[in-house]
Amino acid sequence: MFNPRTFFSKLPLPILLASLMALAVACGSSATATPAPTATPAPTAMPVATAMPEATAVPAAPAGTAAPEATATPAAAPTVAPTSTPRPAPTRVVETTHQPEGVMNYGVKETGIFEGHPRFMSSPRVQYSAVTFGESLVAIQPDLSPGPLLAAEWDISDDGQIWTWRIRDDVDFHKGYGNMTIHDILWNYKEWHEGSLNARAGIIGDFWVGRAGGSQRVIDDYSVEIDTGEPWLRERAFEFMRHLGGVSTTIVSMKQTEEFVLASGGSMSDTTTEEYAAGAKAASKDIAATGPWEIQSHDSGRVWRFSAVENHWRQTPYFAELNVWSIPEEATRVAGFQAGELDIMEMSFDSLAAVQAVEDTEIVAWPNAGQAGLNIYGQTYGVDKDGNPYEHLDCNNAWVSCDEDPASAEWQTSVMVKKAMAVAINRQEIVDTLLSGFGQPLYMRDWMGHEGKADPRWTYEYDPEMAKQLLADAGYGPGNEFSITLTPAIRGAPAEVEACESVAGYWEAVGINVNLQRVPYATIRPELITRTYQGATCHTVSQRLTPAIGASNYVKESTFSYGTEHPWMQENITDLLGETNPNLVAEKERNVYGWMYDNVMAFALYAHDGIWPVGERLDPDWRPIDYSEVRSPSGFEYIKHRQ
Numbered sequence: 001m002f003n004p005r006t007f008f009s010k011l012p013l014p015i016l017l018a019s020l021m022a023l024a025v026a027c028g029s030s031a032t033a034t035p036a037p038t039a040t041p042a043p044t045a046m047p048v049a050t051a052m053p054e055a056t057a058v059p060a061a062p063a064g065t066a067a068p069e070a071t072a073t074p075a076a077a078p079t080v081a082p083t084s085t086p087r088p089a090p091t092r093v094v095e096t097t098h099q100p101e102g103v104m105n106y107g108v109k110e111t112g113i114f115e116g117h118p119r120f121m122s123s124p125r126v127q128y129s130a131v132t133f134g135e136s137l138v139a140i141q142p143d144l145s146p147g148p149l150l151a152a153e154w155d156i157s158d159d160g161q162i163w164t165w166r167i168r169d170d171v172d173f174h175k176g177y178g179n180m181t182i183h184d185i186l187w188n189y190k191e192w193h194e195g196s197l198n199a200r201a202g203i204i205g206d207f208w209v210g211r212a213g214g215s216q217r218v219i220d221d222y223s224v225e226i227d228t229g230e231p232w233l234r235e236r237a238f239e240f241m242r243h244l245g246g247v248s249t250t251i252v253s254m255k256q257t258e259e260f261v262l263a264s265g266g267s268m269s270d271t272t273t274e275e276y277a278a279g280a281k282a283a284s285k286d287i288a289a290t291g292p293w294e295i296q297s298h299d300s301g302r303v304w305r306f307s308a309v310e311n312h313w314r315q316t317p318y319f320a321e322l323n324v325w326s327i328p329e330e331a332t333r334v335a336g337f338q339a340g341e342l343d344i345m346e347m348s349f350d351s352l353a354a355v356q357a358v359e360d361t362e363i364v365a366w367p368n369a370g371q372a373g374l375n376i377y378g379q380t381y382g383v384d385k386d387g388n389p390y391e392h393l394d395c396n397n398a399w400v401s402c403d404e405d406p407a408s409a410e411w412q413t414s415v416m417v418k419k420a421m422a423v424a425i426n427r428q429e430i431v432d433t434l435l436s437g438f439g440q441p442l443y444m445r446d447w448m449g450h451e452g453k454a455d456p457r458w459t460y461e462y463d464p465e466m467a468k469q470l471l472a473d474a475g476y477g478p479g480n481e482f483s484i485t486l487t488p489a490i491r492g493a494p495a496e497v498e499a500c501e502s503v504a505g506y507w508e509a510v511g512i513n514v515n516l517q518r519v520p521y522a523t524i525r526p527e528l529i530t531r532t533y534q535g536a537t538c539h540t541v542s543q544r545l546t547p548a549i550g551a552s553n554y555v556k557e558s559t560f561s562y563g564t565e566h567p568w569m570q571e572n573i574t575d576l577l578g579e580t581n582p583n584l585v586a587e588k589e590r591n592v593y594g595w596m597y598d599n600v601m602a603f604a605l606y607a608h609d610g611i612w613p614v615g616e617r618l619d620p621d622w623r624p625i626d627y628s629e630v631r632s633p634s635g636f637e638y639i640k641h642r643q
Contacts, residue, residue: 100308100320107333107345111326112522114298116287117280118188119195123246124491128324130243131634132306133289134250137241140628144545146238160232160580166223171313174288177253181221187254199560200240200247207237231578235545244629245542253288292317292637301326317637343615348495349436360616369610370493370631371448372540374603377533377563385556392532398482413474418600420470422460424510430502431606434495439608446550448607449543453586458597467510483513485535490521493540493631494608500538531561542629547589548576564601618642
């Protein structure tokens with residue numbers, strides 16, 4: 001019998017992506033037929049880039065996919081030899097071939113309060129900022145290598161410590177704030193670091209601000225040499241400089257903030273912290289960035305309204321306006337789509353039949369949209385970044401050991417509890433029911449798309465009887481159950497809440513008392529950063545450029561925490577993050593995650609595809625702008641009017 005998932009999984013990645021995109025369009029054109037679930041792309045090795053060719057548009061579309069109409073005049077892209085002083089970035093000649101018209105309405109679960117300034121942007125608003133008004137330095141290509149965006153090219157020394165960046169010289173900020181320069185880039189990353197709301201704020205400071213003993217040397221207005229002070233895993237840096245994702249970094253105008261600070265009564269040479277913050281906050285509400293959509297107004301909790309940027313350096317949108325509506329209730333979003341008030345929306349997989357019943361609806365499907373896992377909080381062993389024992393380590397929690405020695409009896413008891421939690425979950429049932437087959441079970445956090453280099457023993461097959469026995473062996477059973485708080489991290493991914501509710505049900509079935517806590521992600525996030533939350537979260541993330549990126553959430557220097565830190569992990573993950581040899585990176589990743597598997601420090605649930613209904617006014621034939629993050633649609637500027 002023909003199995004599409006098995007068939008597609010054997011294809012090379014470029015052919016696979018082309019086939020899947022063609023399938024999404026062909027199958028999606030029917031308003032009644034449900035498209036076959038897309039396959040997970042075959043794992044690929046991460047290429048090591050030393051320099052990039054000049055950028056004239058977004059990265060090329062995969063074979064077989066129609067490329068969007070470009071607004072820049074293409075130029076030759078010669079091979080660039082590594083050099084300490086890159087060649088000048090290209091200067092474009094804008095050739096707009098269309099006039100934006102009409103309004104596109106996009107329905108989402110939650111945007112959060114509108115903020116555009118690096119000091120005030122956090123998840124989930126970061127994701128929605130990136131697909132509207134924002135752009136970053138690189139866009140991740142289908143093979144997960146970085147491609148040029150605001151950065152035209154870069155050179156990296158063999159030891160990963162000296163990075164030379166050349167940005168485009170033809171990018172203008174919104175609202176008349178002029179040309180983007182390297183001074184804007186340096187200032188933005190300082191603001192991202194000092195704001196401390198981005199989950200990679202500490203890492204950003206290490207790379208761009210010299211917090212780890214590095215330095216910056218401005219070469220000219222469009223290039224800079226960064227000495228990081230220590231070797232860097234390349235993917236670790238590209239992760240926060242990519243265009244999309246919850247840790248991406250939008251670039252905004254430094255001049256705008258300076259003007260607002262002056263208007264607040266301060267001066268750039270002598271201003272108080274309060275005056276600077278007031279000016280930055282005012283700029284944040286009417287931000288000048290570089291993307292193809294410019295903010296016009298916002299009613300937080302309801303709608304963000306954008307206008308198309310005509311003659312944009314990369315792509316002038318086909319629609320004149322884009323409205324992003326916050327609609328937490330799934331039924332309300334579906335009703336809005338059915339009534340024609342929404343043109344595209346985030347939806348749960350179980351709404352597929354309802355939206356397909358709408359005349360002329362088409363379904364867009366992109367593979368490897370996200371990976372869901374369980375973060376088990378409270379496992380903060382050892383000392384914090386200030387050298388003090390973690391204040392909130394509480395071994396009264398059944399999953400936390402009173403002894404951090406993995407050979408101790410207390411530790412082994414906590415491992416039994418966590419393994420019981422892992423094997424009690426029927427992952428395949430979640431995929432089949434909540435995802436309608438658009439995904440696959442996943443057992444190890446952060447390894448979606450990298451299965452080819454994973455250890456095949458890393459599995460947690462569904463076995464509720466084993467779960468009960470493990471709990472009994474650990475001293476828990478009828479009349480002596482333990483309780484745990486479980487919270488879905490609501491970040492816009494399909495089935496994220498429903499899947500977490502299912503996990504609660506599986507755990508209850510084996511004798512674990514679950515307090516299912518439903519709160520906005522912005523409410524719980526501060527507790528995760530401060531390491532005070534006790535319990536577990538269902539947390540969906542995008543595809544990792546390499547699994548080591550996920551491991552960076554388990555060290556004490558990370559602003560964001562997955563709730564698990566241990567001296568062994570601290571030592572070995574730190575070593576991994578400083579590795580520059582790709583072969584040794586792969587070896588050390590398996591070592592780190594093998595230890596985490598053996599000790600059940602965290603585990604995965606499933607990988608899901610991304611699917612979105614597209615209404616009658618939108619042409620469904622467009623592509624992502626960045627392939628590292630396809631949990632939500634992107635590239636709205638490339639969506640044309642349906643003929």
